[in-house]
Amino acid sequence: MKRPLLALALSLAALLAYGADFGAALGLSPKVSEDGFSISMGLTPWLSSIPAGGAGADTELYLSAALTLSYKDDAWSFGFAPRRFDILLKPAAGTSIRIGRQNYADSAGMIASGLYDGFSLNSSWGSARLSLASLYAGLLDKNGSTVVMSGADLSERADTSVYFAPPRALMAASLSFPGTVTYFVDAIAQFDARGSGALNSQYLSMGLRGSSADALSYELALVNGFVEEEGEVFSYSLAGKTSVSWLPPGPAKDRLYGSLRYASGELGFLSPYLSVNAIPQGQVFAPRLAGLFVTQAGYDTRLSAYLSAELQSSAFLRSNEGGPADSGLDPSSDSLWLGFEVYGALRWAPYSDLNILFGSGLFVPGAAFLETEPLRWLAALSIVLAM
C-alpha cells in the first residue's frame, strides 16, 4: 500500500518540479423547494501540468477530484470521486487525443452528456473535422453520473451497495464541416456490458448551427434513435430541436433566445426516445427528453459590469404514451398538457474567482397532473470560489 502512495507522491513532486498549476474550487449550494431544505458543500482540488514544459509543449495532464458534503432529507452524506482526470496529447497540428476521465457531449446535445472514461480523438481532415471516441460509464461514481436508460439502471441507482454508474460503453464518430454555418453528423452506438437483459442503442444525428452578421445565431438538429432490448422488438425513435438567439444591438450584452425540443413517445411506428444520459429539460420540473415537446424562451441581460440577470419560461407537452414518468401525474388523465414553469436568476461576479448565483422558479402543473398536485418551486443559491 505504501509503494503506490510513494509512487503517486513522487510523480506529483516530479510534475510540480516541471511546473504545474494547481488550485481548488470551493462551492456552497443551499436550496429550498417544496421538498424541503438541502445543502451541498464541495471542494474540487485540481492540478494541471505540461510535463514537456517549454514553448513547444504538446502534452497536458489534468487531475481533479470532488469532495462533497450534502444534507438532504434530514440526512448528511459524504462523497469523494475523481472528476476530470485526463492527459491531452497533440501529436500533430490540428490533431488532439485525450485519454482518461473526460467530458463528452454529442454534437446535437440530445444523446449523451457528462463525464466518461476512455479516449477521444479530434482531427482536421481537409475542411472537415473528425472526432472519434470510445468511452465507458461503468467506472464513474453513480451519483456523479446521469447515465440512466433501463429498469436495471434505476434499480442499481437505488441500491446502496452499488457504487458505480451503469456499465455502458459508447462508441462515437462525428464529422463536422466548420464555417459560417457548421454542419455535423454523429453516429453513436451504446452497448450495455451486462450480459442478460442488456439494452443497447444506436443513434444517428445530423444538424447545423450558424450565425449571421446581425447577431442572430441558430441551431437545428435531428436524432434518429434505435433501441434493442433483450426479449423486446427493435424500436425506432426520433428527437429534434431548433433554437434561435439574438443579441440586440447596443453596448449591453443582452440575449433573447427561444427553442423548441421534441422527442417521440409511443405513436405509430415511433417508440419513446431514449437518450444515454438523462438530460433535464427544465429548472424546476426537469423531465428527461422522452415523449415530450418543450418550448422555451428567455432573456439574459447585463445589469452592470458584475451583475447579470436571466428570465426564462418553458412549457411542456407530452405524448399520449411514453411520456415522462412523474409521481404526480394523473393515471386517468389523457391530457397532453404537463404545465409551464418560470425561472429567474441573478448572477453576481464581483471578481473573476468569485461567482454567486441565485435562482428561483415556479412550475404550474397542467391537466395531466392530479388535481391535488401542488405548485412546485425552488430557490437556490450557488457560491463558487476558485482558489
Added chain:
Amino acid sequence: MKKVYMALVFLLISSYAFAQSGTEIDALLSEGILSAQSAARFVLSAADKAKPDIAPRDAFNQAKESAWLPDWALPQSALNLADLSFLIMSAFEMKGGLFYGMAPGPRYAYRELLYLRAIQGLSDPAMTLSGERFLRILGRVLDLQGGAL
C-alpha cells in the same frame, strides 16, 4: 498563413500607437524564448509606463525597481508565463480576482490572464514562451484594455 496572422497581430499592436521599429518586432518574433528585458521593453511601453523608444535594459531596470519582475531575474533571463502575467497585470494596473487583490503575485496574475483568455492554448505557469506567443498575449491584453478592463 503564419505570416498573415503575425501581420494582423502587428497591425493590432500598431493601432495602439506602438512606436517600436520593424527591426525590434522582427527581433522579438525571432526570440525562441522570451527574455525579461524584451518583455519589459514591450509591456511598459504598451502600458504607457515608459517612453515608446525606451531601451530594453532601461525598461528591465524600471520593471525591476517597481518589483514587477522577480528578484532573481537578469535582463537575459527567460521569463515564464506566471512572471510575464504579473508584469502585465502590474504595468496595466489590472484589477484581478479576489485572491490577486489579497496576495498580488505571479500565481494569481497568471490565473487572471487565463480567465480573461489573454493566455490561450496549452499553458502552465512555469512555461517559457516565444516572442511570437508573447506578442499574441500582449495583443489580446491591449484588445481587452480597449473594452471593460
